[in-house]
Amino acid sequence: MTSLDVVSLSRLQFGLTALYHFLFVPLTLGLSILLGVMESVYVMTGRAIWKEMTKFWGLLFGINFAMGVATGITMEFQFGMNWAYYSHYVGDIFGAPLAIEGLMAFFLEATFIGLFFFGWEKLSALQHLTVTWLVALGSNISALWILIANGWMQYPVGAEFNPATMRMEVTSFMEVLFNPVAQAKFVHTVSAGYVTGSMFVLSISAYYLLKGRHVEFAKRSMTVAASFGLASALSVVVLGDESGYTAGENQKMKIAAIEAMWETEPAPASFTLFGFPNLEKHTTEYEVKIPWVLGLIATRSQDKEVPGIKELVAQAEQRIKNGLVAYDALEKLRADPSSVTEKARLDATAADLGHALLLKKIRPDVRNATPEEIAQAAWSTVPAVSPLFWSFRFMVGLGFYFIALFAVAFVLASKRRLDRYRLFLWAALLSLPLPWIAAELGWIVAEVGRQPWVIEGVLPTFLAVSNLSAANVWTTLIGFVVFYSTLAVVDVFLMVKTAKAGPQAPRTEPTVRLAAAE
Structure with a gap:
């Protein structure tokens, strides 16, 4: 087997584990906030x-949280196991977040989730509420730092090659921290998580209403999910537009490939609302276009053009040529570290060094690359278009569907008619997997679009792998x-069993007001 097989297998392994891990992340983000909202209402009203x-939605949250931890730990092992050169090359930056x-x-x-489950009888109402919100805060801060690391992979700022x-x-940790791509990804991702949590609550509550079980419990749960879900679904669209703008500024090839x-x-x-990309002819057939929209998304203007794939490939070809100058200067500088001339040449072209490294997939002695090989390397910068x-289009379509569904749920909740329309309840129940599908599609757009x-x-994927055998x-x-x-299997079994069992019947207890809880 060739080194390409090792690269492909390493990418497949990380892709599968990341996609699986990301099944748990959005629900953790969404349910944590909903738990805070529900318990806040309990503390304010004292209604059992x-x-x-x-407690019920917290139990489902706990199952999901445990699975997320188990799958997340194995992902981090892969950086040292399968991506050793990546860890060596950028570990000082990527490892910090x-x-x-x-x-x-x-x-x-992790600390406060234990108090959440076992502190109901040991903490006052206000103290337990604080614990719940700290769990939610920890979940969201965790996502922030992970996305700062991922955002740097998309737009590497605050660092330079030594x-x-x-x-x-690292040259500026503040630039790494306040990376515009990372910030846009964070708000968009957590909003998508809030949609997932809201849909989870909405769908399971709809199941109870269809079965005529736990009716009052389900109505209140759906009311919270409808309100929070509508706000979150609207936020996803607005904040997704910000992600499109940052990509239009910093990842122009990704935008061109998406389109x-x-x-x-x-x-x-x-x-382009609809069309069929023809990869052989480099055209898109049967296009249906909406005027002006791409300009607003990618450039925030109506007077700037958006570069296409062919133009960006030509720019990549020029950057490869500049990168070859940097590569040559680097080799000579390693032989003679005191050379002022070569240091100046490297400083002038270092930003394009990574593009020269694309040639290593074609030939090891990149300084002898032919014009045809340079052109081939330039075309390798085009990610998988189809x-x-x-x-992207399925993801966006689902986003607008979520807005419509939560809007209907919000109106029905406002009119106290959530249990009147079985067609809506079936739509809510059958929509349960859709936020996960949208989230996975978003992950594909973000990560495949970077290839x-x-x-x-800075660093081509094929150079980042460990020196392992394919076996x-x-x-x-x-x-x-x-x-x-x-x-x-374990997760689905536990989730289905818990959801089917439903909440415990509220125990008869006196109304607990906030003052009494103090």
């Missing part, structure tokens, strides 16, 4: 049914598939 709601996430967020979340150590090193836009789109740029084109880079413009990767891949499949 809100306490039972918090992950370490802070573990110290600041995960320990906060020829003495042959590694990327299957081979030629540069003149201002005001139109958005998966991006369709994933062929593991660090955008070793196959072994761990099969092991992860078996392990994750087992966890999936």
